[in-house]
Amino acid sequence: MSTVQDHLQSLMGNRVVETSGSSLTRETWKRLRANRLAMVGGIIVVAFVLVAIFAPWLAPHDPRDNSWFDQIRPSSIPGPSWDHWFGLDESGRDLFSRVIYGARSSLIIGVVSLVIGATFGTILGLIAGAFPGWVDSLIMRITDILLAVPSLLLALSVAAVMGQSQTAVMVAVAVPNIPLFTRLLRGSMLAERQKDYVSAATSVGIARKRLVLSHVLPNSVSPMIVQGTLALATAVIDAAALSFLGLGSADPTIPEWGRMLANAQRYTNVAIHLAIFPGLMILITALGFNLFGEALREALDPKLRR
Amino acid sequence: MLKFIIRRLLLLVPILLGLSFLLFVWVRALPGGPATALLGERATPERVAEVNRLYGFDQPLIQQYLRYLNRIVHLDFGQSITLRKDVTDEMVRRFPATVELTVAAMMFATAVGIPLGFAAAKRERSWVDNSAMIASLIGVSIPVFFLAQILKYGFAQKLGWFPTIGRLDPARELEHVTNFNTIDSIIARDWDAFVDTLMHLVLPAIALGTIPLAIIARITRASVMEVLNEDYVRTARAKGMSRSVVDRRHVLRNALLPIVTVVGLQIGLLLSGAVLTETVFAWGGVGQLISGAVLDKDYPVIQGGVLFLAVVFVVVNLIVDVLYAVIDPRIRVR
């Protein structure tokens, strides 16, 4: 959108990942392995995904089981103990189990919003790249507009209109992702078009289709993975922020880190553990995706190869 | 130069038009239409019809949009549903609070971020570099509202070093001339109020400034490293110039360009972060206005607030672009 932003990307990635020529090769993997931070990030990401998937086996209790409600008093909520590693929550449930299940909510929200954002972004990007002229201009102007609003504000206005539901959160978190993928795919497309064999092709219709399927999409995989990884970090934080502002799902019994953190506000004087554990989980998860995403970007970027 | 500025200004027009259109369509895309948004589900058909007539929702969409556009051009965002006040007045009144906080956060971010990034770049791959970069990654990953809560809990609530809410001790009388408390207290020569204002600024500014700090540190590191590899720096070194002179004369000055601009670009991040930070610290700026409106589904305020902040964001970006072009003529050629 602005020339400065474009220039800065060459120095360090903003949220916008640019297309780069290389793909996920063995060499990339080797470079990743050598990067200790990447490994830490990778481990966090893998652990997060495993916890999310195997939550029912890992959690010692049902996250909705409020059997310990009788231990809750207005002025005291039992903290960490041998029976409840993270203590109880404000409604007499096992916080550890809820935090584990919270990973699941975060993963679902993150992945779904990513898929929505990436799908729409990819389609728009391909269309823009395939039809230079007014179509391209129109799509890029829309992209500019979406990029003109800070992502959380954009998500906020979307969620506010849609009301309190998990779907609203997913869509809200997805919308700011759309322009990022649009730009990425359009860039890929333009790069391919400039190559000679494309201009040589006589049948434009066929060329377009083949171009997309056999060149643009495969070549875009790695930057999309980088963009996706970083987007997941943002998704975890933004979804939590929306919950914090009261825009989460209507069912408070669904364990959700952002909501847990928001609810904990009321009890900071009584039980700070209610805020600490979900807050740390958000932090660690986002950190994992950021570490891994950054390392991946570095590994894929020919300019940063040393 | 003038041509460049005019071209950039003209580019602004479609962006703002489009943005206003998107926001306009958004509220109208609600199930049941905007009247239902105002009235809630209880609305009887008669009431809906009445509201539609009153607000002109029954007219053709394009006519509505033109009317809406005419209103926002005149800075009329309508009335807040819950505050029962003019949205523009509220935003203008609260904007200085947000600016004051944003500027303080930015000052904190640059004052810490640039030296940190510089130190990291100078000792690439050392423990200084690694820990600075890990710290900055943590900084990017920490949710603003979590950090704000933790800071408030630790430094205000438990240690009592800083106030927990607001911009100024409520019992303090301060004449509001500009609504910037720092400036107002200087005008009034009320130094206690000035110090009090600064104390109120510390925690929110740290909470809000941490992410930009991390980003600035990373940019500084990357930028300085790039400059360090440039020929003229190597030459200067080879000529036997002292390290600190090279640093000052060549490295810092050349590396500063992208840093200065990234500072400007963080405004957007700060504006959305302000929504969360202001909420935790009861700051009373535009951010808190928006978060309250979100809870109350106060659409005129949400619409006006988002548009307002987006315009500020776009305009700041424009200024940064222009400044950049002034400093670095190469950009204009592109």
Next chain:
Amino acid sequence: MRQRSRALALGMVAALAVAACGGSDDASPGSTTGDTSGGSTDTTGPTDTTGGGGAAGGTLVFGTSSDPVVLDGAYVSDGESLRVIDQIFETLVTTKAGGTEIESLLADSWTASDDGLDWTFTLHPGVKFHDGTDLNGEAVCFNFDRWYNFAGVAQSAAVSYYWSTVFGGFSDGATPSLYKSCEAPDAGTAIVRLNAPSAAFLSGLAVSAFSIASPEALTKYEADKVGGTEDAPTFDGTFGTEHPVGTGPFVFESWTPGDKLTIARNDNYWGDKALLDKVIFKPIADGPARRTALETGEIQGYDLVDPADVTALEDSGYSVLLRPAFNVGYVGFNQAKPPLDNPKIRQAIAFALNRQALITAKYPEGAEVASQFQPPQLFGWSADVPQYDYDPDMAKKLIAESGVTDLDIEFYYPSDISRPYMPDPTANFEAFKADLEAVGFTITPKTAPWRSGYLDDVDAGNAEIYLLGWTGDYGDPDNFIGTFFRTPQPSWGFDNPEIFEALTAARDNADAAERTKLYEEANKMIMEFLPGVPYVHTQPALAFAENVTGYVPSPVSLESFATVSMG
């Protein structure tokens, strides 16, 4: 940790006391706190305090949950507006401090004609409004006629709620009105004429909505200029925002919405003058933030103390004041939505809810399980209503007997509010949801923001079962069970003429003893019919810094800052 914060808090109080006594202001704000200094970063009181000596004087900062809507009693029904209005304005009669008995205020005495239609009020002589004009019979009648002649948007329930509640309709005659006319035979007298006798009229007049304002100011500052829509009215005149003029012990000084509202002592007050120089109302939406602000000394008192904080505040030396329980929290059923039309299902829900467990876990001391829709302190409460003590087996049995198989129920709860009768609605919802699911119901959660959506949805009858409650405005059962069940309402979704008639008869009866009996009977009838499950009467708490004295909590929240001082 707690020890430390307490030491700090006490230090703060000491610093305040010094400032309040007009001592030199040397505690420079902003100095960081050493381990021993106990000083603070803020609150040193007004720097140029001149007025006041001894206990009098000083500025009290009071934390509120939000800004007032507008400072015009006739237009509001929310607690934060009324809190400020009560300091600036006065009514003809009032409730005794800390009780619900009627006492004189602007009217020294009053008599009703034998038929109960004409009420003659003898006004206190020599009372002046803050603008210097006289309070006389004409001024009183001006106010009554103003309310009666509200038109358009001003008639909506969102605006003139209390007029509609106590007097019914307006001068346009669309709905019959209890009010007929007002006349002022001389400066010291106002006669209010009614269309029918009413037992609740006099108690109703004590509500702050019937505050007498200066006719001159009302006219000059266009108090009647109301715009917007019924649902989003706007107050376009400046009376209620910049020039509220009453007769009260405090005069309005300034209001910056979102920041603070300041009132100052009325030095020409006709009664006992206020002790404080100023009171500042500081809106702090977040409950925990209010408590923290009190602890750090940024404010010296606040309302709506969270139950979680009561013990800790008391332990730290703050004075926590409890209002007498004059409210009820309940789970409402909408009988228009099956299976709630089935009495066995309603009973099953009542037996399934473990109300005692919720109150033990989430409510402060002094809260008690409710057995009916009105507090026990109020006449008409009956000891013989049917009881529904926690019994999940009974609930399962009743469900089986009912023959209902579709046990899906939508349960509404508000997402963002703290009320005295439900400090944390989400927690109540979660506990009740678990209880209901334990006996076989399937609960679908539904939520909306309190002010924009929740109340509307419930009132419109969209909610199946929902969390709601009520705080009494004046000491009459009609203000509780009458408000709920005297007329058919979409939120309850039932049509039970027997109950409607019983409550109307009880309201219109002029004999105190008979009324008590009638209301006791009505309460029994209601709890047999079980339109909802009342679950709690609670004592709402306020907290003040240790040196603040003289605040008298009232069951109807009619509380004056005039008697408050900072020691």
